[in-house]
Amino acid sequence: MLPVMALAPQENEFILDMCAAPGGKASHIAAIMKNTGVLIANDVNKNRAKAVIGNFHRMGIANSVISTYDGRHIPQLFKNFDRVLLDAPCTGTGVISKDSGVKMSKDETDLQRCFTLQRELLLAAIDSLNFKSSTGGYLVYSTCSVLAEENECVIDYALKKRDVKLVDTGLSFGTEGFTNLRQHRFHPTMKLTRRFYPHTHNMDGFFVAKLKKFSNIIPKNNESEDNEEETEINNIDSENAEVQNTIEKPVANIKKPKHGRGKNRAEKKN
Numbered sequence: 001m002l003p004v005m006a007l008a009p010q011e012n013e014f015i016l017d018m019c020a021a022p023g024g025k026a027s028h029i030a031a032i033m034k035n036t037g038v039l040i041a042n043d044v045n046k047n048r049a050k051a052v053i054g055n056f057h058r059m060g061i062a063n064s065v066i067s068t069y070d071g072r073h074i075p076q077l078f079k080n081f082d083r084v085l086l087d088a089p090c091t092g093t094g095v096i097s098k099d100s101g102v103k104m105s106k107d108e109t110d111l112q113r114c115f116t117l118q119r120e121l122l123l124a125a126i127d128s129l130n131f132k133s134s135t136g137g138y139l140v141y142s143t144c145s146v147l148a149e150e151n152e153c154v155i156d157y158a159l160k161k162r163d164v165k166l167v168d169t170g171l172s173f174g175t176e177g178f179t180n181l182r183q184h185r186f187h188p189t190m191k192l193t194r195r196f197y198p199h200t201h202n203m204d205g206f207f208v209a210k211l212k213k214f215s216n217i218i219p220k221n222n223e224s225e226d227n228e229e230e231t232e233i234n235n236i237d238s239e240n241a242e243v244q245n246t247i248e249k250p251v252a253n254i255k256k257p258k259h260g261r262g263k264n265r266a267e268k269k270n
């Protein structure tokens with residue numbers, strides 16, 4: 001439950017668990033909230049969401065709404081959360097000891113698909129946060145993967161695309177996230193993220209990062225978006241343009257995100 005400890009939910013807050021099923025972490029958050037405030041427990045997979053319903057009934061949780069939206073659409077549906085947990089879908093390379101099939105069943109395309117989705121979900125999670133929250137404005141991103149492509153690379157992307165900064169997770173163990181790995185050079189604050197390894201920490205491989213949001217402004221990215229001015233998210237967000245077009249459709253009909261062809265200019269350059 002490390003991500004929930006890092007999230008540090010408070011009573012009476014408005015909290016989103018964007019990828020909640022089967023609901024272990026959402027139940028933990030709800031227990032800390034003591035049936036005050038509101039918890040939105042969302043998961044795109046309707047079958048898996050049934051497990052959240054079961055868990056919440058069993059635990060007598062009465063302050064929650066369980067939804068089955070694609071997390072990338074959440075900012076158009078709910079906004080101004082005090083805290084958001086994004087326990088992202090991932091390749092599961094941290095739990096190979098439990099499911100050795102991961103070694104054989106994932107190829108490069110799966111990895112690419114995973115980290116594209118992770119980036120999109122993370123931007124949506126940030127966009128749904130209330131930076132003016134008097135108690136929060138925090139987001140926790142976690143995966144059960146040990147691959148930098150699904151962890152530091154995703155966080156690095158968000159640091160460039162939104163007005164957020166990494167903060168201490170408050171977790172007293174784990175190793176520091178990478179600032180320097182192969183061809184990658186990440187922001188020095190990446191050491192505030194935490195990595196957990198089966199052989200070192202006697203637990204599943206895991207990654208936890210905590211971000212604080214400072215405004216709704218999309219920072220000018222000097223490397224890839226030289227001609228773009230700082231802009232309020234609500235006005236432009238081209239990444240969400242496709243989402244806006246599909247928002248009225250049932251989840252099953254939602255267009256898949258485009259990979260490769262059709263990406264916007266900035267993403268292509270990254």
Ligand SMILES: C[S@@+](CC[C@H](N)C(=O)[O-])C[C@H]1O[C@@H](n2cnc3c(N)ncnc32)[C@H](O)[C@@H]1O
Nearest residue numbers: 019020021022023024025044045070071087089
């Ligand atoms: C690592 S699991 C979450 C585990 C959960 N936090 C818990 O503690 O029980 C990732 C979840 O993300 C969900 N998911 C995948 N794509 C999604 C999307 N686009 N929007 C929302 N949820 C998504 C999957 O259905 C899966 O249940």
